[in-house]
Amino acid sequence: MLPDASNNLTATMQWNSAARKMPGAQVSGRDRILSEGYSQDDIKNGFRVDVVSPKVALGDRLKMACAALFSIVIPLGFICALFATTAYWLGLTWQTFSARGESFTLTMGVYLAGDVFLLGFIFALIRRLVLIRRGAKNYYELAPEAQPELHAFINYIADLLQGPKPQSVKLDAEVGLVLRPAGLREALSGVGPEVVIGLPLLYGLSARQLAGVIAHAYAGYTLEARLHGYPILCAIDRWLLTQSGQGRSNVLGRDDITGKRKTCIGQLILPFDVLVQGSFYLVYRFISALTFDVSRKVDMAGDLFSARIAGSTEFRSTQFRLRSLHYGQMNANQELFNSWRSKKLPDNFSALVVDHADTLQLTLRPRLIQEMEELVTPLTRSRIVDLGRIVNVEHSQEEGACFLLGAAISLLRDPAKVSKMVTVGHYRYVGIRHPDLYSSQKIQSTQKAEREKAKRHDVFCGLERSSRIIRLEDFENYRVLPMEARLQDYCLLSDDLRKQGAQIGHLADTVREYEFRKNLLHTRKVMEECKGAGQQVSKELEVQWLTSIKEQSEFKSRLVPAESLFSRKAGIGLSLALDSPEVQEQLQMTYQEIHSHFLHLFDALNFLHRSYESIQRLRSYTQVLGQLLVESGSEFRCSLQITEMSNRYQKYLLIELDSLMRVLCGLTYPLGGIDFSTSASARGGRVKEAGLLTVSDVVCMEIADIDSASTCPEACHRVANALCQYLDGFNEQLQQRISRILNATEHHYLKESEEEVEPR
Secondary structure, three states: OOHHHHHHHHHHHHHHHHHHOOOOOOOOHHHHHHOOOOOHHHHHHOEOOOOOOOOOOOOOHHHHHHHHHHHHHHHHHHHHHHHHHHHHHHHHHHHHHHHHOOOOOHHHHHHHHHHHHHHHHHHHHHHHHHHHHHOOOOOEEEOOOOOHHHHHHHHHHHHHOOOOOOOEEEEEOOOOEEEEEOOHHHHHHOOOEEEEEEHHHHHHOEHHHHHHHHHHHHHHHOHHHHHOOHHHHHHHHHHHHHHOOOOOOOOOOHHHHHOOOOOHHHHHHHHHHHHHHHHHHHHHHHHHHHOHHHHHHHHHHHHHHHHHHHOHHHHHHHHHHHHHHHHHHHHHHHHHHHHHHHOEEEOOHHHHHHHHHHHHHHHHHHHHHHHHHOOOOOOOOOOOOOHHHHHHHHHHOOOOOEOOOOEHHHHOOOHHHHHHHHHHHHHHHHOOOOOEEEOOOOOOOOOOHHHHHHHHHHHHOOHHHHOOOOOOOOHHHHHHOOHHHHHHHHHHHHHHHHHOHHHHHHHHHHHHHHHHHHHHHHHHHHHHHHOOOOHHHHHHHHHHHHHHHHHHHHHHHHHHHHHHHHHHHHHHHHHHHHOOHHHHHHHOOOHHHHHHHHHHHHHHHHHHHHOHHHHHHHHHHHHHHHHHHHHHOOOOOOOHHHHHHHHHHHHHHHHHHHHHHHHHHOOEOOOOOOOOOOOHHHHHHHHHHHOOOEHHHHHHHHOOOHHHHHOOHHHHHHHHHHHHHHHHHHHHHHHHHHHHHHHHHHHHHHHHHHHHHOOO
């Protein structure tokens, strides 16, 4: 169970077991990721009951009422003025034609051109309103009976903030959370809002962070805000933004996706449609500038609401996560736009967004900090939380009412089914009518990582912290030596490594830090070249990069002797384990199994050690391409140089991917089907089957869309990042397997030595 609801373990496990036994419920392998969910008792006990709703002033009430009034009057005035001008101009044209008779003059041509322009503008305006209304997104509504935990979670937050409970809860595949009136009557009364939650928020945030986002949205639905029309102001703002083509769902061109040709009317009306969009955008910007002060004070009140529910320390990390999800959404949309023709689309688009956000998170941090430091003014107004608001929240030192630290997706029942329905609805909305879906949801293992990490540190003496691949010496060469000599050498090598443990750990950390710095300098150099920086800047960065490589090489040379000592120690330990029936029994493997397993481990580590430089290049190119994609995703900074550089590094990555896959194709997977916790008889069939697998086969199973790397830079970056993560995890698994074998060997032979010493 999740660590923050341990007092409800029994009730929650009963709910989970009951859900699994429901008739018609199908539990597939990929659903195990969410086998543990929150119960309503968890939610009730996951909030402090002594929370008092914050008394936050929303600013001048008269200003808020005037802002709401202006938001209604200005669009209506614009439309009325348009129709009045058109009627007046048509009247002038009629009078001119009646007075002139059959003669045609330049004045009459001007009047006719004005008539065509105004009537075309009105036609495009009405057409756009009708098309957007007809193509409005159908959200996936969650009934309280089907999803009681999520409804209880939102209702509890509403009660804590003394806000109205939502009339309905809906999901979509966009990053964001909106409280909006369900209709005109609800907009005027301000009660019963609809809560529209982007499913990527449930996958990408913790329950505590989601509680803070919901609390922030409720700042616009307090009693004071409802009485002075703030919900109406927000609704009109969203409507104008949608009409201008800049809304949340206007990322992809649906005509391009569907492949439909534009009609003659559409081509003729296109210039007028562009003018209509621009007019709506100007009205939106004008209203936003007029209401900037009111909206900012409500946003700052929402910041304090969020801090009261989720805590002040959680606010900054939540904003970073939301922005990374925003950029992940842009990359996922671009990948969908580039590869939709294959019709092989993931059945969980929200998880795809989170995957992109995770791969970009490290490279995004400098950009996000820069965004937060930029000045927010009425003319450059954005919803990005600036640094002043973050400092204001952290200054409040709120503890937070919610302490549910698990994933927010745990609030959802049967998330795989819900995600598939939301994904299919999103594909249909963007114009993909009959997509062929494949499963791409990852299964999270429940390994005891901390315990394995501690065991690994005891065996490797800090060498594992360098993230380098350590080869093994051939254990067959040591089997010709006497057992006593091998034991003596093994003990001496272990003592030497333990004595140097502190120095080895320091060297390993330094090598890893230099690797990070080297990749960062490489990325900076590429970005400066894209921005057109002078040769002097590029040369300085290149000198720093070469200097870091040289300094890292010096620390590597000091670390190599320790790696050689461990290689000898591991080779001797494997030979001792192979010659001991007791160790074989402890590992629950026959002699043939353990000998074959050791050969596969030896080959895997040595082959990966030879390919280590290629893996490092793959990681460096992936980081550079990720930063390029972040820059190309910006609306204002995309340039031809960035596009060309993205394509160039995509080619570099494809070369490295092809090279690594060729190496992995000839490498037998050493971990397949062998689990030390099962008996040899139960494991025999799987060992035979696993012997046919190569590491390349396992990579293709882990990264289901690996063939899509050549379709676009976004897909290439995601595949390369997934392969880097897999190879890092594979190296850790190999080290864990070596640690278990050496621990079993030491346990047996040390126990024998103690038994021999005791009679003496």
